[in-house]
Every structure is written in C-alpha cells, then in structure tokens.
Amino acid sequence: MSGEEKRLTMIDLARVSKTFPPDVHALADVSLRIRRGEMIFLTGQSGAGKTTLLRLLSGIDRPDKGYIEIAGHDLSRIADAEMQRLRRRIGVAYQDFKLLPDKTVAQNIAFSMEVSYRSRQFIRAQTERLLTELHLLDKHDTLAGRLSRGEQQRVSIARAVANEPELLLADEPTGNLDAETAVLVMQLFRRCNEQGVTLLIATHDQAIYDFPGSKIIRIENGRLAIQKPPTAVRKAEARA
Amino acid sequence: MNFLVAVFSQTWRSLAETWRSQLLSLMTITLSVLIFTFFYLVYSNALQVGNRLDNDLRLIVYLDEQPNETLQEEYRHKVEKFDKVERIEFISKLEAYEHFKGQLDDSQDVLKDIPKDFLPPSIEIYPRRTLDSLAKIKDFSAYLEKLPGVLKVQYGREWVERFNAFVRLLRVVVLLSGSLLILTTTFMIGHSIRLTVFSRKKELELLRLVGASNSYIRTPFFLEGALLGLLGSIAGMTALYILFRWIQAVFASRASSMFTFSFFDAQTVCLIIVLSVLLCAGGSFVSIRKILSV
Incomplete structure (x- = not known):
C-alpha cells in the first residue's frame, strides 16, 4: 500500500480470524479495506460475525490470526497509551448500549467528551x-x-457521536427504534458522514441501508460474502 | 476542561456516590491517628520530663583526696572518654562544706565543732539529657567507680532505672501504634478502594472503552485516598487535642510542677497530617494499580 493510499485508509483488515471456545468460528479469513469518509453497512444474519468484527475494530477483543490497522495504527502492536488516544477518536454505539443506569442522560453523553478534556461549554x-x-x-x-430501550439506544448513539469521532462503529443502532426514530438516527449518521466521519454500521434492518453513495458488506458464517452498493445487493437478494 | 478539572469533578462525583462506605474508612483512620498520636504525645512529654530533670540527674563521684589540676584534667579526660557530658564540676572539701552549710539553714550551729574539711572532695558530672545518655548512666556509674581515687559514685539510680524502663516501654508502644496506624490505614484504604471499584465497575469499564487514560482513571482514587488521610488525620488530631485539654483540666491541680504536659507544636501537627495524607494516598495508589492494573 502506498503512503497516499495508507493515509486515505481508515480500516484495513487482512485475513482476520476469531474463534470462540469451544469451536465457534466467529470470523474466518476476513480481509477488508474501508477508506476515510466512507459509510459502510455491515449486514448479515444474527450470529454471522458482525458484532465480533466491531469488537475487534474497537479493540475490545483481539483476533486469533490476521492483521488489523485503524487510522494507520497496527492494533497488534499498539501501546496502551496510544490505544487510549485512538479510542477517543472512535465512537462506538454498542448493541447493549453500555449506559450507566444511575447517571443522567446528560452525564452518560458527557462521558466520552470528558475523557478528551473537552470544555464544559462544548460538552453542554x-x-x-x-x-x-x-x-x-x-x-x-x-x-x-x-428510559425505554429505544431511548437508551438513542442516548448510546448520542454518546458515540458526541466527541466528534473520526470513525463511528454502530452495532444494530436501530434495533429498538420505530421507523420514524430510525430516520432521525440515520439523518444524524448521514450528517456525520458529510462532515468526514467514517461509518461502519452493523444492521439487518434493510430499511436503513438503502441510500446513494453507501456500500454494503454482507457477512455470512464469519466470512465476507458480498461487497456492493445497496441496490445491487437488493437485486441479488431479490433474485435469491 | 483540563486534566485537573476533569479528575476533580470525577473525584467529587465518586465521593458523592460512595461517601457512606467511605465513612467507615474515615473513622478507622481517625482512630488510628488518635491512638498513635496519643502514645507519641505521652512519649514526647516523657522526653521533656527527662530534659527537666536538671540537677537531679547528676553523678556525684566522691574522691579520697583533693585532685590537683593535672589530676583534674586526667579525670576530665577519662570521663569524656566514656561519653560526652554536659559539664563537669570539681567540688573541693571546703566547697562541699559551704554547700552543706547552706542547706542546713537555721541549724548551721551543729557544724560549730566540726572541721571544715570533714566532707570528701567530689566531681559532679552532668550527663547529656538525651535518652541514650540516660540509658547508659548505670554503666557510666560502674565505669566511674573503677577510676583510681574514687570512693563512691552516687546518682538517683532507682529513679533513673524506672524512668528508663518507662521510656523504653513507651518507645515500643509508639512503634507498635505507628505500625498499627500504617497497617490499618493501608488496609482500610485498600478495602475502601475495592468497594469503590466494585460500585463503579461498569463506569470504569466504560471509561476504558471511551479511551480514558490510566492517570484519568487512577487519579480520582488517589485524590480520594489523600482526602481520607487529610480528614482522618485532622479529626484524629482534633480528638487528641480535646483529650489533652480534658486531661490537663482534670489533672492540672494534682500533677507536680515537673510534669507540665504540652501539646505538639504546629510543625509536628503539620508533619503528622502530611504523613497521614501521604500514607493514604500511597495506599490508594498501590491498591488501584493492583486492582485495576492501570
């Protein structure tokens, strides 16, 4: 990869595998490159490996095999302090929200900004x-x-976006939302993308991944299956 | 928001949430500081009593003959060879007679027919008023008794021995209570940190996920420990002062003038507080590194 190409790449995965005991192959030989500013939808059935992939990208888990690079940082060799700084540049909306139930909505959102020492005015x-x-x-x-599940999901998304990350990873961000609220969330994601944020959204909600310029990556049994624009995927799915 | 503002607000929030569990630690630290400082106060007052002994703590070496200047110098040299002393005075037969006469006041006429040289000449040795010197006084006396021309050595043997035993006991008690202070404080701080970590487990996990630095995570615990040390030591010292004033009020009339007890000076109070703060902050620092590996 040339220097210029490397600069333009946000996520680079090469032959990444992850197995959970006793014998669950969550990801097998996954290679993928996502450029800065792209908006990618990661689709697939439950258990296909979408969440595992996001956990590897956010540094929560480590792959058994393969190489992961985020914004030029090799995650297998990254030092603790560097990983902490990198995490501040990545926003993650978790499927289980990871909210603190005994803190207010505002405090939960402020969390991601406080660790980056943002000013009180900015946070407010x-x-x-x-x-x-x-x-x-x-x-x-x-x-x-x-809060209701849907409200908690939106708070989790707000926290992921709040610190103006370079990369946003969202795991089933509309799983608990009605159609109208899902549109609000997608509008927010689109606006972030327009501002240069790279987005990787794991979802099996077909309604949200059909818009121009976005790409879809389908994952099946831990392997990448299709990597096409949404209309092509839809056509392929319709034919199937 | 800079680092300090962020960690101070974190600390404040954590204290607001966990103050109930911290109270037990605070009380234990207060009690430990009180126990240690109480014995330390008694010990330091005992040392002061030793300093006030003044003339009572002298060795009188009776000689068979009045020493000339050369012999005096020799005695002086031999005394200082054993231990440094505060001063040495040679008392002639005549000076001893005058001194004795002065002590008799109205009954001086009993000395009318007695020759003025009936008392032996002596050397009065005033040892340094340090505990080391006091502890050695028995050996010192034995050493002096062996010097040529010495008839007898006299000093408040029983009193000095009792005092030495008391001071030695106090020294052990101070060391034990100091160790107790260190053990209880570090244990309670460790326990308190463990409770806080447990109650904030989810929050700490999330802090790591959003990229909080190690110092961002551990500094609030460090500050909590330091604050517990500060409040605990101030409360302990305040309790000691109240106890001291009460003892003074109750026993002031009964105690002799030699035993006027005094409280610590400002410097010692500050030193005890600073040491407690350092101990608690250090304890929490070690605990958090051990528990969270940050």
Whole structure:
C-alpha cells in the first residue's frame, strides 16, 4: 500500500480470524479495506460475525490470526497509551448500549467528551444539540435506567457521536427504534458522514441501508460474502 | 476542561456516590491517628520530663583526696572518654562544706565543732539529657567507680532505672501504634478502594472503552485516598487535642510542677497530617494499580 493510499485508509483488515471456545468460528479469513469518509453497512444474519468484527475494530477483543490497522495504527502492536488516544477518536454505539443506569442522560453523553478534556461549554452545547436532534431534550436530567430501550439506544448513539469521532462503529443502532426514530438516527449518521466521519454500521434492518453513495458488506458464517452498493445487493437478494 | 478539572469533578462525583462506605474508612483512620498520636504525645512529654530533670540527674563521684589540676584534667579526660557530658564540676572539701552549710539553714550551729574539711572532695558530672545518655548512666556509674581515687559514685539510680524502663516501654508502644496506624490505614484504604471499584465497575469499564487514560482513571482514587488521610488525620488530631485539654483540666491541680504536659507544636501537627495524607494516598495508589492494573 502506498503512503497516499495508507493515509486515505481508515480500516484495513487482512485475513482476520476469531474463534470462540469451544469451536465457534466467529470470523474466518476476513480481509477488508474501508477508506476515510466512507459509510459502510455491515449486514448479515444474527450470529454471522458482525458484532465480533466491531469488537475487534474497537479493540475490545483481539483476533486469533490476521492483521488489523485503524487510522494507520497496527492494533497488534499498539501501546496502551496510544490505544487510549485512538479510542477517543472512535465512537462506538454498542448493541447493549453500555449506559450507566444511575447517571443522567446528560452525564452518560458527557462521558466520552470528558475523557478528551473537552470544555464544559462544548460538552453542554454538544449534549443539548444531540438530545434535540434525537428528540430527547426533555430527558436531559432523567436517569438512564428509567428510559425505554429505544431511548437508551438513542442516548448510546448520542454518546458515540458526541466527541466528534473520526470513525463511528454502530452495532444494530436501530434495533429498538420505530421507523420514524430510525430516520432521525440515520439523518444524524448521514450528517456525520458529510462532515468526514467514517461509518461502519452493523444492521439487518434493510430499511436503513438503502441510500446513494453507501456500500454494503454482507457477512455470512464469519466470512465476507458480498461487497456492493445497496441496490445491487437488493437485486441479488431479490433474485435469491 | 483540563486534566485537573476533569479528575476533580470525577473525584467529587465518586465521593458523592460512595461517601457512606467511605465513612467507615474515615473513622478507622481517625482512630488510628488518635491512638498513635496519643502514645507519641505521652512519649514526647516523657522526653521533656527527662530534659527537666536538671540537677537531679547528676553523678556525684566522691574522691579520697583533693585532685590537683593535672589530676583534674586526667579525670576530665577519662570521663569524656566514656561519653560526652554536659559539664563537669570539681567540688573541693571546703566547697562541699559551704554547700552543706547552706542547706542546713537555721541549724548551721551543729557544724560549730566540726572541721571544715570533714566532707570528701567530689566531681559532679552532668550527663547529656538525651535518652541514650540516660540509658547508659548505670554503666557510666560502674565505669566511674573503677577510676583510681574514687570512693563512691552516687546518682538517683532507682529513679533513673524506672524512668528508663518507662521510656523504653513507651518507645515500643509508639512503634507498635505507628505500625498499627500504617497497617490499618493501608488496609482500610485498600478495602475502601475495592468497594469503590466494585460500585463503579461498569463506569470504569466504560471509561476504558471511551479511551480514558490510566492517570484519568487512577487519579480520582488517589485524590480520594489523600482526602481520607487529610480528614482522618485532622479529626484524629482534633480528638487528641480535646483529650489533652480534658486531661490537663482534670489533672492540672494534682500533677507536680515537673510534669507540665504540652501539646505538639504546629510543625509536628503539620508533619503528622502530611504523613497521614501521604500514607493514604500511597495506599490508594498501590491498591488501584493492583486492582485495576492501570
């Protein structure tokens, strides 16, 4: 890979495999390159390996085999302090939300910004802007544990976006949302993408991944199956 | 938001959530500081009593003959060979007679027919008023008794021995209570940190996921430990002062003038507080590194 190509690459995976005991091959020989500013939908059935891939990319798990590079950092060789700095540049919306139930919505969102030492004004403004955008402003001071699943999901997304990450990983971000709220979330993602954020969204919600310019990666039994624009995927799925 | 503001607000939030469990640690630290400083106060006052002994703590070496200047110099040399002393005074027969006469006050006429040289000449040795010198006084006396021309050596043997035993006992108690302070403080801080980590487990996990640095995670625990040390030692010292004033008020009339007890000076109080803070902060630092590996 040339220097210029490397600079333009956000995610680079080469022959990545991950097996969970006793014998579950979550990912097998996955190779993938995602350029900066791309918006990719990772689709596939439950258990196909989407969440495993996102966990490897966010550095929560390590692959058994293969090579992962994020924004030029080789995750197998990265030092602790460097990994911490890299994590501040990656926003992750987890499938299980990972919210702190005894903290307010605002405190949960502020978390990702506080570790980057953002100013109080920035944190306040960003929290209010995101809550307004996701129709949650009235929940600003509500404890996260008292929210519905759909509301918790939106708070988790707001926290992932709040620190203006370079890379955003979202695991089933609309899984608990109605169609109208899912549109709000997708509008937020699209706006982030327009500002240069690279997005990798794991989903099996067909309704959200059909828009121009985005790419779909299908994963089946831990292997990459298709890598095409959405309309082509839809046609392929219709033929199947 | 800079690093300090971020960790201070983290610490404040954590304390607001876990203050109930921290109270037990605070009370234990307070009690440990109180126990240690109480014995230390008694010990340091005992040392001061030793310093006030003044004339009572002298060795009187009775000689068979009045030493001339050369002999005096020789005695002086031999005394200082054993231990450094505060001062040495040679008392002639006549000076001893005058001194004795002065002590008799109104009954001086009993000396009318007695020759003025009936008392033996002597050397009065004033040892340094340090515990080391006091501890050696028995050996010192034995050494002096062996010097040529010495008839007898006199000193408040029983009193000095009792005092030495008391001070030695106090020294052991101070060391034990100091060790107790260190053990209980580090144990309680470790326990308190473990409880806080347990109650904030999810939060700490999330902090790592969003890229918090190691110092961002551990500094609030370090500050909590330091704060516990500060509050615990201030409370302990305050309790000691109240106890001291009460003892003074109750026993002031009964105690003799030799035993006027005094409290620690400001410098010692500050030193005890600073040491407690360092001990607690260090304890929490070690615990958090051990528990969280950060």
